[in-house]
Amino acid sequence: xxxxxxxxxxxxxxxxxxxxxxxxxxSQHRAVQDExxxxxxxxxxxxxxxxxxxxTVRMQDxxxxxxxxxxxETKEQxxxxxxxxxxxxxxxxxxxxxxxxxxxxxxxxxxxxPLMQLPSxxxxxxx
Numbered sequence: 001x002x003x004x005x006x007x008x009x010x011x012x013x014x015x016x017x018x019x020x021x022x023x024x025x026x027s028q029h030r031a032v033q034d035e036x037x038x039x040x041x042x043x044x045x046x047x048x049x050x051x052x053x054x055x056t057v058r059m060q061d062x063x064x065x066x067x068x069x070x071x072x073e074t075k076e077q078x079x080x081x082x083x084x085x086x087x088x089x090x091x092x093x094x095x096x097x098x099x100x101x102x103x104x105x106x107x108x109x110x111x112x113x114p115l116m117q118l119p120s121x122x123x124x125x126x127x
Contacts, residue, residue, distance in 0.1 A: 001085070001086060001087075001088070001114055001115075002043065002083060002084070002085050002086075002114070002115045003083075003084055003085075003086050003089075003092040003095075003112055003113065003114050003115065004081055004082070004083050004112075004113050004115060005081060005082040005083075005084065005092075005095065005096055005099055005110050005111070005112055006078055006081055006110065006111040006112075006113070007078070007079045007080045007081060007082075007099060007101050007108065007110055008076040008077065008078055008079065008101065008108050008109050008110070008111065009076055009077070009079045009101050009102060009108035010076055010077065010108070011050055011051060011077045011079075013102075014079070015050075025100055028100040029045070029047075029099070029100060031098075032045075032082075032095070032098045032099055032100075033045050033082075035098070036082070036084055036095065041084050041085045041086065042082070042083075042084055043083040043084065043085060044081070044082070044083040045080070045081065045082040045083070046080055046081060047079060047080035048078060048079055048080050048081075050077075051069060051077050051078075052068075052069065054068070054069055055067070055068060055069075056068075056069065076108060076109065079101075079108070082095070082099060083115075089112070089114075092112050092114075093112065096110040096112050
């Protein structure tokens, strides 16, 4: 089963860290990605740009309302994701323990969610 690992951390911590601190966190991510790649379970991993680059589309009275920025104000922001093929939730939790989520000593978290399996349309394969 494929799981998505949503990485939440505080942008304010990321913005104020030194280049050395940033490199240390990226090295930790590379180590997890290398291990998952060697085991053949990593399907994708990507950091996200800051929330000030986000655009939210919400339907209001049947019409799209386009808003700059994230959907909601939160203390932690979605910073990136991993997509890993795991046997079960226990294996997914073991991977989540390895993914760095904190910045500058601040706490972050990893949300694990299984992806839904959708039936493939006739003659087409879904990723």
